[in-house]
Amino acid sequence: MRSLLLAGAAFSVLAPAAAFAQSDDRSDAGPLVAAAAAASAADDVFYVYGTRSSYREDETSSVTRTETPIEEIPQAVTIITRDVIDDQAMTGMGELVRYVPGVTMGQGEGHRDAPVMRGNLSTADFFVDGMRDDLQYLRDLYNVERVDVIKGPSALVFGRGTGGGAINRVSKPADGEEERGLSLTLGSEGQRRLAGDFGTAITPDFGFRLNGVLEDSESFRDEVEIERRGIAPAARFEFGDTRIDVFAEHFADDRTVDRGVPSQGSRPWGGPAETYFGNPDLSASEIRVSTLRGVVSRDLGQGFSFRGALSWGDYDKYYENVYPGGPVDPVANTVRISSYTSQTLRENLLAQADLVWEGRLASVEHTLLIGVEAGRQDSENVRVNSTSAVFSLADRGRTYTPDFTLAPAQDNANSLDLFAVLVQDQIHVTEALTLVAGLRFDQFDLDFTDRRPGQPDFARSDDFLSPRLGIVYEPVEGVSLYGGWSLAHLPQSGEQFNSLNATRASLEPEEFESTEIGLRWQPNDQLLFSAALYRLDRTNTTAPGATPGTTVLTGSQRSEGLELSVQGEIRDGWNIIGAMAFQNAEITSTTSAAPAGREAPLVPDFSASVWNRISVTDRFDVALGVIHQGEQYASISNTVVLPAYTRVDAGVFYALSDRIDLQLNIENLTDTTYWYSAHNDNNISPGSPTAVRLTLAASF
Template sequence: MSFKIRMKPAAVAVFAALGGAHVAVHAADAVLAPVLVKGEAERADGPVQGYRATRSATFTKTDTPLKEVPASITVVPGEVIQDQAMRGMSDVLRYVPGVTAAQGEGNRDQMVIRGNNTTADFFVNGIRDDAQIFRDVYNLERVEVLKGPGGMTFGRGGAGGVVNRVTKRPLFGHVGEASLTVGSWDQLRGTVDVGEKINDAAAWRLNAMAEKANSFRDGVDLDRYGINPTITFTPGGNTALTLGFEHFRDERTADRGVPSQNGRPFDDSRSRFFGNADQSESRTGVDALTAVIEHDFGGVQLRNSFRAAQYDKFYQNVFSSNVAINPARQATLSAYNNSNDRLNVFNQTDLTTKFATGGLQHTLLAGIELGYQDSDNRRKTGQFAPGTNVVPASNPFGTAISFNPTATDANNNVESDTYAVYVQDQIALNEQWKVLAGLRYDKFEVDFNDKRAANTDLSTTDEEVSPRFGLIWTPTARQTYYASYSYSFLPAGEQLSLSPNTEDLNPEKAINYEVGARWDVLPELTLSTAVFRLDREDVRAADPLNPGFFVQTGEQRTEGFEIGLQGQVTPWWQVFAGYANLDAEITKTSASAPKGRKVGLVPDHMTSIWNRFDLGQGWGVGLGVINQSSSYTSFTNSVKLPSFTRVDGAVYYTFNDRKTRLALNVENITDKEYFPTAHSDNNISPGAPLNARLTLSTAF
């Protein structure tokens, strides 16, 4: 691994001033040395209890009871991840109300969250992780999904919300677990999680994974592995330092699904690959160095966090761009490849203190974030022999004979610098009423160096203030109500890309108004609800008086409500369920569509429920149902994904030693033919038919 760092002088000076305190924050940490030394597993009030989460720092950056968070957050605990045999982000998101996993052209994680389609709003332990890659769950404690803008916490982007992965870390005690999974289509997956206390001042942990698999899709396969060692030092009672490194590789077939015809997915075998699977590949490499240092000054806690990640990404595909509506039923193929080499370096420094003034209790947070990103991008277009890219839909195979850059293909280097300061106060007015108020200032600079013959160098600087406000009422210990306002901004260079048409545009704005409630309907079962309106303003639209340029007149609105139910119904029954009703549409003409169009990949109704029943004598079963109403594939509103209901199940047996478990997970028990997501009107993903995975796991 090598890190390619070419920082601007200002960024170099700032990082040098930090004295090399390279650290990375763990988003769930509440207090300093006690949490790091003993670990979450030994905390009676830990953030997750079975299927139910009780605490989070994703929204507030401070360890806060969820009942005092004025926002909609769904926490997917590690126990749910294990019971459903999840492997990646699309698995995690399918049980999160208000969020759908998008196809991402078969080469990356992509999601639609409250009507906002994004590849960039992924974070790990609160640090930006915005490369267009696939992510695995092998080293995760849990995944926290914030719905609604999080500009004060996360800065730019996050118009609909963010996904924050919380990784495992050393515990001052023994950790030992391994698993082996065999499944349909030659799946073979192994994981290991081991750790130990070195002495009273040090502990280590190692998570690793390897997987190979084919697919129900013709010619599609997967090969990936990851290793993530971490070590914690506690040189003094008030200081803890955790260092970590992840090496991850993912190679797979880039599968863009099937095309459409007559406004629906093309009627054909769900296994048929349209294009050329042998020439459709995606390769990802991630090398990420993290560390965390925390110190208690006696009433003031310091957290300084750092993450440097090198991403190497290449993908290439030969795919169908349409199916002609004629008796011949012919498919037109397109091809291109793209390489991206990206370096992310981010540093966060937070100071937190608690104090009282005039009878009011304060939890005050102040911090700075500094970031540098360097991205090299190159695209080449696939060339076909004359006439060979139009093929029968019954045999949609075509071969690109070469890949060469064209005049319009990207070839650029983009550098960005982020400078941010923020302050937040959580104020307890009395036992029942609390106020949260926060403000963040961001300066985001982008330099775009076009390496093509035109050699257009562009730059932009955006400065923005992101406010947040919330009011929380807790009339009893088992019920909470809140109202909140949150904001985020999306600058023109937010995805590290600029053009002459977008260089001078102001940032888009995302504004969320929300009221919600949480009730502990049983001691270990929480019901949460939220009603919201999310407006996205200053969306780009084509300038009718200046072709090729844009004006900011577009607006998008998502209105709806969400319900979540997580926890223990009885000592033998746990549930993880959600429902979302969303109405997402264009309210003023945008670059994508005119007023009145529905937003793509946003079903009006989304319902999911997963149950685990412990039957005794070591036996248990799981039963899950996912239902989605129909949705459009894109803003064109010309192609619909049909509604569907999918049923999943599991059987568990824990041996007498209580350390070894055998689990059989079956997906799509009824063998339903369905289409869960898409990338465009002609890239539609078929859902997998009935399939099974058998996992043997053991603790040692």
Template structure:
């Protein structure tokens, strides 16, 4: 929503100021001969992110990451009140937010469409819903094939939300309020409180009611996210978290097209049934994050996340373009989905010097289980059984569709799917001298999918063995600049990114492949301002295509995206922060697919 007024407060109560007072007292108490301890670290400066943990699963300066990454820092999100994926991607080169049928986040990264390449704190978060940024520390968009770190999918890139965690030594409270000219309003809060020595709690929450220029549109959503942080004897931290989020809104599919362009109708015209079109979503999630340093050279990292998602939406929508006579074909359906996700990641990170080279070796495994129950229950335009699933209706303003009945009938779907993944991976970040770094990694996934067709009484299953390599070269002609080249590969099983379809034909097909080749440069013009440039070629293969025999499927479809991305992030002056980007992309179907000809 367009915010005309944004009020924000941040009160540090016995926080940074008290920390400085304690430090001053301790320094005064020290003997004059006591040694001085200097601690150095990198931190975000305004809009410029200094390092990232998700790109390599290790804390790595962005200059040393051989791929294009855009990070929206907390200050960046606050300055423009960015609260959703759609709003954020307007400012990210090479990334586009799609409509998502009015009920979910949907993204196009380097020409590849996805509803599932979302992660929270590095853990898969692939259910279809709208994500709010109320509890985020930063938003990370990693481009190119990312399977070595994140697993299946991620062919064009992934989006990772990094959430806020408790601050052990600070007491702080912050809040914001927003209203706009459509009557929307929002309240949010962030409370951090030390509970005992080495223990702190944090609570993020928000509530929002919104409207916009679209007729009949409205939404109500809220969430609460308490977390507890514990210091592990100075060697690491343990963070426990719980989140409940709810979203209830009108499912708005927009206006129909005409001759390949938006139909010339009022921009507020709602093409649907205001009494039926609805999207409702609820999630309850538990998380555990532990980081522990066994020694100066060995550390452990563990993440576990369990989430229970419940979603339902009903659509009455335009199923075709506006005809010359001013009518439009409409359909309707109801789509309830429940999914339970459980993922566990465990890594060991070892630093060592071998033969004059420095190594940061990462090894680990991931286990996951997802159980999905999904239905599609079609709508029929009838008062008695036997009516049609589609009718043609005059596009009037306001739109007046005939009564629809959501009931059992032809074309319905009812499935139960279970996806299980077991993965092993290893990676080495090797530094040769002061100017050359190599990154190499390999991941193996065993991905098993079983789908029960509850209407047809059939079961289909497939097991894929996915090998996802990654290689990168970083050359640093200066301490504040780098040149890189990289190669990476990802895979996506043919059941789609939501496991909604698997039949005898699809169960026999190999996964789609994504091969990303990229060169680029990064330059810290000043300590607070970074320029980055990337050129890439991304090939998608094994895409479904019509077979030589009618009704059959072949994996001969291919597409290629080539592009140039430029980003400038950081501080020009203390009063002037900048994040600018430019993307030029050429994407084409190189071999006919089921969706489009070459």
């Protein structure tokens, strides 16, 4: 309750900001006024065929919470723009991270996003417009303007966790621009997807936008189906120097849970890629997400500005799965099949308030940020583990009906109260030299109620400081060098705080410490090359104690790597996005999961990707992409290896008219056999054979 009161207090400063709005002042016509004027001059609109030079962004607020040019950010960040998403017909995070160096996507048991960022897997480090979106589900991209992927500890901005990085979706705003678009995608194996984007300036002070998606698709995997429905209205109100943005979304995802194939020996089972293991009729995931978010921004004058946000989210998720629970026995031709069900209910109420001052102090320019955050997250978790059984490869568990009426292995409710204060200063010492220094204090209080008979309840409280230091030097125009150091913490209750016991309740949080140096080169306004060299140490992971049955905090992991990327327009009509990473992540002192020397899973030593879209004529473009992943372990056991692979993709784009575009995407052009991800040694995802997507997009 205390953090709910703090959340209300943090957001209550929005009311005075709105009250001070000068609604009768039209001397400074805002963007909605300009958009309305542009809409009234429809006769002056011209259509230009061909490519768009928007594979890169010039600035972002995702890393510093202030709008900052990319060249002044002392941390690696990759921004995947809307045009990259559209050109590759991306629908989810798994497709998006292929072009982010140093990031792979775990299988997530076939029902959740699970990125591995610089060797650290996460299911909770997701954000929407800077607000936490941490339930485990598969997110869609229909209503995003872009996606910012920040690498390395990012607790100063986002709080707990974020040890390997954070993924922030930036919503499509109701900015008054005229948007009237529909797209229909039909693809191999029964893919059917319809998306719409409609926006306008209803009055000079009021903009509205509506995005929606409907999908009813099948898969190359036997009996796997996906249904998605999403609607996301947005509105913007302007009153002089005050702007209010409102975003809402209702999203539903129903799908067959697909946990892939088991291993055989030290490699994935090599049978047909479409073969389903388990019972698809009893492997289903249902997720319902409803969110409402309000953001108030105001220019206070004298260099001061204010931003406040309040976010409510209601999440309801249920899934059951019957899946391969062991390797294939090549002698008996059998496989073990396991099963369980799980349900999570969560409600989030989160608030942020930031005061920013830009000005000169002691002859030095500053961008000073003071922020407050508060909130409450209430969750309920129930899990029932059923029995397992051995089946022939001919059956593979397709006839298995497990007993989901057993007593739950997990049945708990928890309440998490959050409070944080942060200070950051971006000091522009000279035109060439910028210093960034920040410190965040977090208070994390969790009450855990175990609802199973006779089980004890627990609580834990954590207070931690998350500093960040950075320096950026621009020796010549278009070149910037940076160095950064940061810390992040994760309480021992974990990312999803769905289990707690006497041991974990007494342990200090895990700690992530990162040192990074980097280079950015912009040979022109349209192209950006980036390089980052980093070392990330994760400590305070649990390890068996000297006394049997005890646990201590001596476990650790180290990740090191070099990341390279290119984004933008090489020349008129040639857009490119590319990524390359050399990585090593290993256990450096024995943990509860593995001895020292083991390599972290889903971290290939080398990975690379590149996508080119080239204009052939004013109406006709072609694209070619290549994705390569080196060998990687399926789990921390280091027993099963996912072989290296190279996949070739292609695209063809044709403007039928000034309002209708036709797009053809071909995935895995050479029909390569590969396995791209895993959840463990026996839940391994095979890649799709050659697949085709045809998209018809119309604007009106």
